[in-house]
Amino acid sequence: MGRLAAADREDRLLLIGLPILIGVVLIGWIIWRAVADLDDIEARLLTPASVLELTWQHLVIVAVCTVIVVGTAVPMGILLTRGPTRKLSPPIMGLANAGQAAPVIGVIVLLALLLGFGFWVAVLSLTIYAFLPVLANTITGLKGVDRSLVEAARGMGMSDMQVLFRIELPMAVPVILTGVRTALVLLAGAGAFAAFIDAGGLGELIQTGIVMFRYSVLVSGAILVALLALAVEWVGRLVEVYTKPKGLS
Amino acid sequence: MTENHTDTGAQIELIDVVKRYPGQENAAVDDLSLTVPAGETVMFVGPSGCGKTTSLKMINRLIEPTSGQILIDGEDVTTKDATELRRSIGYVIQGGGLMPHMTVAENIGLVPGLLKWEKRRTRDRADELLDMVGLDPSTYRDRYPRELSGGQQQRVGVARGLAADPPVILMDEPFGAVDPITRQRLQDELMNIQAELHKTIVCVTHDIDEAIKLGDRILILKQGGRIAQYDTPEQILSAPSDDFAADFVGSGSKLKQLSLLRVRDLELVRPVTCRVGEDVDEVVARAEEAGEQSVIILDERDRPLEWVFLRTLRRHSTVTDPERELHTVVDHRSTLADALDSMLVSSHGGAMVTEGGRYIGVISYDTVTEHIRSAQNGES
Numbered sequence: 001m002g003r004l005a006a007a008d009r010e011d012r013l014l015l016i017g018l019p020i021l022i023g024v025v026l027i028g029w030i031i032w033r034a035v036a037d038l039d040d041i042e043a044r045l046l047t048p049a050s051v052l053e054l055t056w057q058h059l060v061i062v063a064v065c066t067v068i069v070v071g072t073a074v075p076m077g078i079l080l081t082r083g084p085t086r087k088l089s090p091p092i093m094g095l096a097n098a099g100q101a102a103p104v105i106g107v108i109v110l111l112a113l114l115l116g117f118g119f120w121v122a123v124l125s126l127t128i129y130a131f132l133p134v135l136a137n138t139i140t141g142l143k144g145v146d147r148s149l150v151e152a153a154r155g156m157g158m159s160d161m162q163v164l165f166r167i168e169l170p171m172a173v174p175v176i177l178t179g180v181r182t183a184l185v186l187l188a189g190a191g192a193f194a195a196f197i198d199a200g201g202l203g204e205l206i207q208t209g210i211v212m213f214r215y216s217v218l219v220s221g222a223i224l225v226a227l228l229a230l231a232v233e234w235v236g237r238l239v240e241v242y243t244k245p246k247g248l249s
Numbered sequence: 250m251t252e253n254h255t256d257t258g259a260q261i262e263l264i265d266v267v268k269r270y271p272g273q274e275n276a277a278v279d280d281l282s283l284t285v286p287a288g289e290t291v292m293f294v295g296p297s298g299c300g301k302t303t304s305l306k307m308i309n310r311l312i313e314p315t316s317g318q319i320l321i322d323g324e325d326v327t328t329k330d331a332t333e334l335r336r337s338i339g340y341v342i343q344g345g346g347l348m349p350h351m352t353v354a355e356n357i358g359l360v361p362g363l364l365k366w367e368k369r370r371t372r373d374r375a376d377e378l379l380d381m382v383g384l385d386p387s388t389y390r391d392r393y394p395r396e397l398s399g400g401q402q403q404r405v406g407v408a409r410g411l412a413a414d415p416p417v418i419l420m421d422e423p424f425g426a427v428d429p430i431t432r433q434r435l436q437d438e439l440m441n442i443q444a445e446l447h448k449t450i451v452c453v454t455h456d457i458d459e460a461i462k463l464g465d466r467i468l469i470l471k472q473g474g475r476i477a478q479y480d481t482p483e484q485i486l487s488a489p490s491d492d493f494a495a496d497f498v499g500s501g502s503k504l505k506q507l508s509l510l511r512v513r514d515l516e517l518v519r520p521v522t523c524r525v526g527e528d529v530d531e532v533v534a535r536a537e538e539a540g541e542q543s544v545i546i547l548d549e550r551d552r553p554l555e556w557v558f559l560r561t562l563r564r565h566s567t568v569t570d571p572e573r574e575l576h577t578v579v580d581h582r583s584t585l586a587d588a589l590d591s592m593l594v595s596s597h598g599g600a601m602v603t604e605g606g607r608y609i610g611v612i613s614y615d616t617v618t619e620h621i622r623s624a625q626n627g628e629s
Contacts, residue, residue, distance in 0.1 A: 157336030
């Protein structure tokens with residue numbers, strides 16, 4: 001665990017503390033579920049199979065959105081830091097800011113009215129929502145690379161592509177990954193809204209709980225979403241610590 | 250060192266080179282013509298904004314000239330692919346410019362890697378170069394730059410510039426970021442390396458003393474890259490072409506001429522030496538017989554360890570390794586100016602002289618002052 005020992009205090013604390021917290025709360029909920037006196041509707045909604053199914057749907061939404069966000073925001077960040085496309089940086093950053101500032105529930109409902117209900121519309125709205133942190137951190141990370149090192153690399157005969165992939169991106173990885181982790185956590189939380197347009201996920205427990213006045217179901221949904229977000233945060237940090245190029249302090 | 254034809258430098262010619270930035274009235278470099286002979290070290294000096302760095306970077310086309318020709322070994326660099334061109338020119342920058350996410354060996358192997366050398370050859374070359382710049386390969390090859398001192402990083406930077414054995418090496422204020430003692434050592438090492446390899450080196454510096462010490466020729470530039478003087482250090486010191494050049498060289502040119510003389514040019518004295526483990530009484534007897542108050546301790550490979558007074562030596566019964574860092578050692582190729590520097594911190598009025606790390610004698614303060622006095626008398 002050399003990597004863990006080298007991580008900073010905040011990372012170490014969270015990497016060890018988060019799984020403990022998640023485990024304790026989850027076990028607490030499972031015990032409650034086993035001993036609580038539930039009516040028919042509650043019991044049917046909270047069967048292990050149904051909870052696992054909803055968790056899986058939630059994770060799929062988060063994963064698909066993350067792949068799309070990383071796949072679009074990182075290349076866009078790269079384009080916006082070089083050549084003639086650099087001029088487009090302010091308007092696109094403005095759009096990304098607006099995307100994050102607009103309430104997710106509003107965006108989801110609006111897009112659903114325009115495009116219809118379902119999985120892909122939820123994914124689209126959440127992608128818009130989580131785009132900014134990855135884009136902004138990609139740009140910040142790339143701009144943070146020491147210009148004299150970039151020039152040294154060019155001076156040694158690296159092509160622009162080689163400079164990008166062998167010098168700039170590796171050195172920007174820690175900053176970009178912090179953006180990805182932020183996006184992941186945003187997605188895990190906001191993913192609950194997907195249920196409002198029939199896209200599934202743990203949000204369904206919350207929604208059903210509200211509609212049917214079953215507060216035990218509502219609170220269970222909220223707890224599980226929160227635990228999922230924390231778990232995603234933990235995985236994100238783990239990835240950050242273990243993918244950080246050696247030699248970067 | 251294996252292929253002799255690439256070992257030595259190539260001639261660089263700048264012909265009517267102009268660099269003009271859009272929106273600026275005056276050209277950054279205006280009509281610069283210059284020949285750098287193969288195998289020589291040419292130092293570009295001048296006030297900031299004189300275009301010395303711009304001129305340097307036009308040679309490897311990090312900056313594209315607006316007009317004019319730059320020939321390396323007779324070939325116009327502007328007709329070549331810029332990336333290909335740069336792989337055939339060594340480039341060393343201030344602070345070393347090492348990539349922080351790559352190990353020392355990976356940094357040195359960058360250009361060989363771009364040239365698609367075999368892995369094994371690249372690795373052997375990195376070890377060879379680490380040796381050359383005075384870093385033990387087994388200790389340093391797998392370290393990351395942040396684990397090295399500033400001087401060590403700069404050494405690796407020099408090694409990286411030499412990696413693919415380029416005929417031409419460009420250096421941009423290579424030793425500007427290290428402390429004076431380290432800088433002096435790095436300069437000495439560079440001179441040793443250059444004495445062996447005979448590359449064509451173009452080096453930008455703001456330090457006229459460094460230029461005098463390292464340069465076979467010095468180019469003094471004025472604003473706009475106009476040549477104030479391009480000549481040997483001796484000529485520049487003794488016959489500056491105009492007030493600008495004279496001002497730039499500055500006062501104390503007598504003292505600066507000490508940078509032109511090497512320690513090996515003067516006679517060395519040879520005080521009594523001894524080895525670790527010898528009986529102190531015997532050593533003391535030997536020194537007293539020679540009428541001396543101090544002896545020099547050498548290790549088993551003839552490297553000087555310490556210069557001690559007899560009274561210090563007497564504290565033990567056998568000669569022990571003092572295990573201190575020595576500051577009063579100079580290479581026989583060092584300049585007298587550097588040697589004087591070292592002598593100032595010595596309590597023995599001299600500095601130990603080494604050749605390839607082995608002790609060969611002592612240069613004394615008296616010898617140097619005597620030399621200055623006779624030189625002055627000879628001139629007036």
